[in-house]
Amino acid sequence: MxxxxxxxxxxxxxxxxxxxxxxxxxxxxxxxxxxxxxxxxxxxxxQLLTKTFDNPSFNLYNNLIREHRTTLQCPCSSISSTYDHYVQIIPIFHQVCSSTFASNEWRENLLAGLVPDLSIYNTTDYRRFLLAHLLFLNGLCQISIQAINSSVNQFLSSTLSNTQLISETLFRLQIDSLIDQSRSDAPITFNRILSLLRITNHGNAIMSAYGTNFEYIVSMIDPYGSFAFPQAVIYDNECSCGINATCTTQANFISSNSSEIILVKGLKMGCTPSESFLASTLECFYDSSCINLIQEQTNYNNPINTTISLSPNSSHFLINTTVRDLVNVLFVEDWSTKINYTSYFEQCSPSMCSYTYIQxxxxxxxxxxxxxxxxxxxxxxxxxxxxxxxxxxxxxxxxxxxxxxxxxxxxxxxxxxxxxxxxxxxxxxxxxxxxxxxxxxxxxxxxxxxxxxxxxxxxxxxxxxxxxxxxxxxxxGKSQVVSAGSSTNETNIPRMTVTTTSGKSTTTTSTTLPTST
Structure with a gap:
């Protein structure tokens, strides 16, 4: 040898x-x-073996994900696509924004029955505030709808970038998480702008045209003088508009014949029409008798009375919810979301799928x-x-x-x-x-x-x-070998990169969620 x-x-x-x-x-x-x-x-x-399937169909992928969820990997042929290919979002707004009360027609009909010069009404008469409140309601609804639609369009035009096909469970969890984030971002931006306007008006002591926050006082010493001194108006609980812009009192109508005071349910009067309406509730618009009271006090003369009160069963908000709380969510009741995972699979178009197993x-x-x-x-x-x-x-x-x-x-x-x-x-x-x-x-x-x-x-x-x-x-370590494969797979799966383009700016966000089986 x-x-x-x-x-x-x-x-x-x-x-x-x-x-x-x-x-x-x-x-x-x-x-x-x-x-x-x-x-x-x-x-x-x-032996850690790998089995590969070329150009898998959607049904084959579903079978593989059920049997080999932890180790299955399917690299995408197209790693980026916009959400509008497989996500549909329809925001559902509070019923008041689509009701008669936020329409221009109803407001104009009420205005037709009032005296053009509102200053002839008493400063504590709600007829001085009513039209301003309705105009503010209409503006809030329109701006809220625009802000939400803009946020939805921005989200749908964002790009999802991922090298691996995401399982349906994780895909839905991550989409829902991103939608919730987008849903919360829109009201925050709007409320910051609204808060800035409110603080600016109050900080500069800008007088309201309705004379409801400050009033001029003629000097008793020189009644014919050329100067008048402003004085803050006082409301309930000795609240001064010079100190606090949110001072309010209960809205009421004052009858011109009998000087009778008629309270208006849920509505407030205060330093400014905007602040008082934010502190008000929509209870009156849920009550037909309250609506009729408003129309009577404003000499509403529309021959066909089509004003329908709001339905408490059509909203998850309570009837005594303040307008400020509704503005905080931009009058959104709910978001109707439809996610088409099949379309996402087609957009990803995996060229192959593989899973590992131990023999x-x-x-x-x-x-x-x-x-x-x-x-x-x-x-x-x-x-x-x-x-x-x-x-x-x-x-x-x-x-x-x-x-x-x-x-x-x-x-x-x-x-x-x-x-x-x-x-x-x-x-x-x-x-x-x-x-x-x-x-x-x-x-x-x-x-x-x-x-x-x-x-x-x-x-x-x-x-x-x-x-x-x-x-x-x-x-x-047998279980650790399996978990290692699972960890590798989950590292590739949960991470989603969202690229949002707005004008000349581009924002890239990477999102990771906990694994779910």
């Missing part, structure tokens, strides 16, 4: 044959041990692997075994030379002394000396073989320990 040159050029044929036999035995022993260890390790080592014993793989490693193992052992045998032989030869360098002194003296006595005695001593040297060589060789034997046994023990430890680690 081993050529002559494997043991050195200075080795004779007989010695090379003897060393070759030892090397062959060592080769067979190491080959069996190594091959057994590798075979056992390959058998107990689980404990794969006979074909094991045989193929062992055959492939056998060649390399034999080459390595054919090179190592002669080297080990040569090393042991060199050590033995060195020790033999060391013992011979001491022993021949006495042997030669013995031979010389016996030569002088009798010739036959010399032959006897030579045989005895050769026998002793051979015995020492054999014992030295046995000691070296014991070293090699214990070295091989140590390798076997280490191999067994490695196999046991590997088997234990595999069984303990």
């Amino acid at each position: 081993f050529p002559l040159w494997a043991f050195g050029s200075d080795t004779n044929r007989m010695r090379a044959k003897h060393l070759g036999q030892l090397a062959t035995r060592l080769y067979i022993l190491l080959l069996v041990i190594s091959f057994t260890i590798i075979a056992l390790y390959t058998i107990i080592q689980p 404990q014993v794969n006979l074909v793989y094991t045989i193929t692997f062992l055959i492939s490693i056998y060649g390399g193992l034999t080459i390595a052992l054919k090179w190592i075994c002669p080297w080990i045998v040569r090393l042991v032989a060199s050590i033995n030869q060195y020790r033999k030379k060391k013992s011979n360098s001491v022993q021949p002194i006495n042997t030669i003296d013995t031979i010389s002394s016996h030569i002088n006595i009798q010739n036959t005695t010399v032959n006897s001593e030579l045989v005895s000396t050769n026998t002793t040297n051979e015995t020492r060589w054999l014992s030295s060789l046995l000691r070296n073989y014991k070293i090699v034997f214990w070295f091989i046994m140590s390798m076997i023990i280490v191999g067994i320990i490695i196999i046991v430890f590997t088997f234990y680690s595999i069984r303990q």
Whole structure:
């Protein structure tokens, strides 16, 4: 099995044959041990395999996601698309914005029955505020609808960027989260602008044209003077418009004939028409008798009375909800959202889908692997075994030379002394000396073989320990292998990048949600 040159050029044929036999035995022993260890390790080592499907259909993808949710990966052919391809959002506004009360026609009909100069009415008469309130209601509804529609259009024109196809559950969760975020952002922007206007008006003490926050006081000392001093109007609970712009009192009509005070349910009067209307409720518009009262006090003369009160069952808001609370949500009752996951799948258009799974014993793989490693193992052992045998032989030869360098002194003296006595005695001593040297060589060789034997046994023990430890680690970390695949998959899936373009500015947002199964 081993050529002559494997043991050195200075080795004779007989010695090379003897060393070759030892090397062959060592080769067979190491080959069996190594091959057994590798075979056992390959058998107990689980294989992480990947299965791929080209151009999967939507039905095939649904089947795969049900069975291999944690490890399924489907890279998208088109990594970006706008939301309007698969999302439809229809905001549902409070019924007052689509009712008669927010229309120009009803307001103009009420105005037709009033005196054009509203200053002739008492400052505590609600007829001074009514038209301003209705005009403010109409403006709030229109601005709210525009702001919400603008927010919806901005969201639908945003771009979803993702390299992996997202499962339907995660896709819906993330879309709902982004819609909620967009829904909350629109009122915040609007309320900041409205708050700025309110603070500016009050901070600069701008007088209302209705004379409801400040009034001019003529000096008693100089009644014909050219100066009039402004004085803040006081409302309920001694609330001064000079300090607080939200001072209000209950709205009422004052009858011109009997000076009777008729309260108007839910509506307020205050420092300014805008502030008082924000503090009001829409209770009157839910009550037919209250609506009739307004029309009577304003001489409403429309021959066809088509004014219909609001329905409490058509809103999730309470009838005593303030207008300020409605403005905080831009009069939005709900958002009707439709998500078409099939359209998203078509937009993504995955070119392939793959999932990984663990297989404990794969006979074909094991045989193929062992055959492939056998060649390399034999080459390595054919090179190592002669080297080990040569090393042991060199050590033995060195020790033999060391013992011979001491022993021949006495042997030669013995031979010389016996030569002088009798010739036959010399032959006897030579045989005895050769026998002793051979015995020492054999014992030295046995000691070296014991070293090699214990070295091989140590390798076997280490191999067994490695196999046991590997088997234990595999069984303990089996679930971790699966979760690692799941973690890799979920890392690619939940993250969505939304790119929003508005005018010349571009905003990119990355959203990550918790995993859901």
